[in-house]
Amino acid sequence: MNVHASLLGLYQPQDGWLFRLGAGWKYLLLLALTIPALVLWQWWFTLASLVLVLALLGSSGITVRRALNIGSMLWILLAILAVYQVVTLRFDQAVTSPGNVLLAVLASRMLTLTTSTPDLLDALAAGLRPLRWVRVDPDQVALAVAIMVRSIPFLLGSFAEVRDAARARGRDGNVLSLIVPAVVGAVAYAQSTGEALHARGVVERGSVDSADPPGRGSVRG
């Protein structure tokens, strides 16, 4: 599985201004780029927002080709969305529906392509700090999000492997034969990740930068 073709892409250090911008500002930029298009729901605004996000990425050295390298699965999904709207004669929706999905993905990639995971983790933990009042540990939530991001390429790769295995046995027409092994594999993967967290003591040891001792205010039972 080539992670570069995955949904959120991979951070590679560069010199562009987006790489230097604080992660918190980039989270705000992400919201500023996606929410207006979702609220207005106008084809021309969606197109303009797409051009803007590609221009922002381009201004920091990320080419259109790399920005749009979101994997064939998502392109197929976007095409299905567009075709469905055309068939139901809602031509403007054929741009806005898939366009807004693509906009959200590209705006998210703007964050993940230009920010290292530790930066993302710290910014997210800082943003979630008020949740300590309801006994949620922001460091653990941020870690969970980081692990989720790392898991997407694995899960997509594992689905592709299941599909190939089913095809090799001539059972690729059977949806159940694809879903069941993929779900079982995902559960096994989640279990392995839990074991790795436990074995490495990442959660229980916490961070020396954390104001509170590890585990305090945690959602763990």
Place this chain on the structure above:
Amino acid sequence: MITLDDVRVAVPAIRRGDPEKVLLDDVTLDLAEHRIAVVGANGSGKSTLLRLLNGLRTPTHGTVRVHGHDTVADGKRVRALVGFIFTDPLMQLLMSTPVEDIELSLRSVVPGRSGRMARARELLDERGIGHVAHQSIYDLSGGERQLVALTSVLAVEPSIIVADEPTTLLDLRNRSALEGVFARLEQQVIFSTHDLDFARIADRVLVVDGGRVVADDEPAPALAHYVRLMA
């Protein structure tokens, strides 16, 4: 020093009324040698034995102590002392790139993100894999992944390394490289393997069969026993 005292590990039967399944039974050991190998057939109990050593699995009966710390009562301390390496390093690496994964390990010992990132890069350079620091963990070779996993574990300076079949997914070159790394480690290393040549680097070999330690000796006699057992 790790001590196992009359350890038994059992799991409930799937069907009600069936007897519980015993994974490991009657295990009493003192593990003090620098290099200890555990060999045995698939399903013999090797992984269960290794997982007991850092509290990933807890005994149903008996006690496991690491430098005097009980793995159940003092699990947090035990996991700080014992680093665990899984067969498939991809399951163990939690972040998207090697440098980020090692930075995560260092969070408990090095203050400040920039200091941790610099230290992580240093550790990768020392291990000879600095060039993969920002590559995706999915794009690394099996050998590079195993070295990253080992570097990540060693970053927090555990006093004991436990490795569950670390050479299974490696080709001959990477297996030799890992053998060299293991030979240079100051820490006590306890590993399981199906590779009898790799097991010969140990000072002591335990043979596990049917959930019991059936031989415990120097490599030559212990491995001879294992070969006879498998014949």
